[in-house]
Amino acid sequence: MKTASRTHSRVRVRSAAPQPRKETVVHRPVDGTLKLFTGNANRPIAERIAASLGTTLSEAEVGRFADGEINVAIKENVRGKDCYVVQPTCRPANENLMELLVMVDALRRASAGRITAVMPYFGYARADRKSSPRVPISAKLVANLITESGADRVITVDLHAGQIQGFFDIPLDHIFAMPVFLEHLRSKKLSDVVAVSPDVGGVERARAFAKRLGAGLAIVDKRRPRPNEASIYNVIGEVNGKTAVILDDMVDTGGTLTKVANRIKEMGATRVIAACVHGVLSGSALELVDQSAIEELMVSDSIPLPGGARGKVKVLSIAPLLGEAIRRNHRGESISELFV
Numbered sequence: 001m002k003t004a005s006r007t008h009s010r011v012r013v014r015s016a017a018p019q020p021r022k023e024t025v026v027h028r029p030v031d032g033t034l035k036l037f038t039g040n041a042n043r044p045i046a047e048r049i050a051a052s053l054g055t056t057l058s059e060a061e062v063g064r065f066a067d068g069e070i071n072v073a074i075k076e077n078v079r080g081k082d083c084y085v086v087q088p089t090c091r092p093a094n095e096n097l098m099e100l101l102v103m104v105d106a107l108r109r110a111s112a113g114r115i116t117a118v119m120p121y122f123g124y125a126r127a128d129r130k131s132s133p134r135v136p137i138s139a140k141l142v143a144n145l146i147t148e149s150g151a152d153r154v155i156t157v158d159l160h161a162g163q164i165q166g167f168f169d170i171p172l173d174h175i176f177a178m179p180v181f182l183e184h185l186r187s188k189k190l191s192d193v194v195a196v197s198p199d200v201g202g203v204e205r206a207r208a209f210a211k212r213l214g215a216g217l218a219i220v221d222k223r224r225p226r227p228n229e230a231s232i233y234n235v236i237g238e239v240n241g242k243t244a245v246i247l248d249d250m251v252d253t254g255g256t257l258t259k260v261a262n263r264i265k266e267m268g269a270t271r272v273i274a275a276c277v278h279g280v281l282s283g284s285a286l287e288l289v290d291q292s293a294i295e296e297l298m299v300s301d302s303i304p305l306p307g308g309a310r311g312k313v314k315v316l317s318i319a320p321l322l323g324e325a326i327r328r329n330h331r332g333e334s335i336s337e338l339f340v
Helices: 043-052 093-109 138-149 162-167 178-187 200-213 255-266 285-290 319-331
Strands: 034-038 060-064 070-074 082-086 114-119 153-157 172-175 193-197 216-226 229-236 243-251 271-279 296-300 313-316
Touching: 034 043, 034 319, 043 082, 043 319, 060 093, 070 093, 082 093, 082 319, 093 114, 093 138, 114 319, 138 162, 153 319, 162 172, 172 319, 178 200, 178 271, 178 296, 178 313, 193 200, 200 216, 200 243, 216 255, 243 255, 255 271, 255 285
Parallel strands: 034 082, 082 114, 114 153, 153 172, 193 216, 193 243, 243 271, 271 296, 296 313
Antiparallel strands: 060 070, 216 229
16 A cells, blocks of 8 residues: 655643643654455545545445445455544434445455444444333444454444443453643633533533643533423533533433523523534534524534534534544553554
């Protein structure tokens, strides 16, 4: 595989100090033993990851037979190579998951030296436990399928529940998009900021943001009477007269996010900004966001947005972050150092 002459910048996490500092630029393209493949779920992010690594996507055909079955053909030699498959399991989740499994199986049967599934978005993550009788733990099932297909490692971004890491019997690197969102928020030069967790489960994420932004912390007491529907009972913390930044791992229908934003605005927040890593944005989510008190909704490019970013949505790329994680994994360097 030919290596492009482009260089890339090492992705580095800023310190806990609220003031940003200039990043150090290094020039370390990967060597020819790394092969980067992608399915059809989100080719643009795979191309951006390749560019950040100073390489190009490896050649593979991922198509369909006449009856809709997935047909994969790896078009170059991968024997003994370090192979990475970039494939989020976003909408349509079942199609994209199956593409990932078939590609990994094809690489395994082609004698790849090591296979890493790079999943910018891990679907089925919300079914991470038995929340009621006679329901599946789908996240565990998906973990088993990926392992059995032949993957040696998984790299994923901002899991909906941290315990999903334990569902895998292979190594998993859990990447956080926080550095990307922090950089954008710092560029806004916000004052009197409070980080808002939309539920108790997101307190750790909001606390980490608050520490690095030098901001306060607020927590929303939220209940779910049924899936994709939320009721807000109380807001713990001071938001009056402050710029509120709502932090979550994903936004799906937008119902919870917009309810939280409107409640915080009613309680006296001067500005409301939202930062959600995975922009699932199902149904009328974009319309709800546009009609809400949210000034700007930041999402990553882990999931392709139909029609691209529009309205109040701002898409930030996590491709350089994933590229650096891949480069470090390929060279046997620490990935956790990106987040210390």
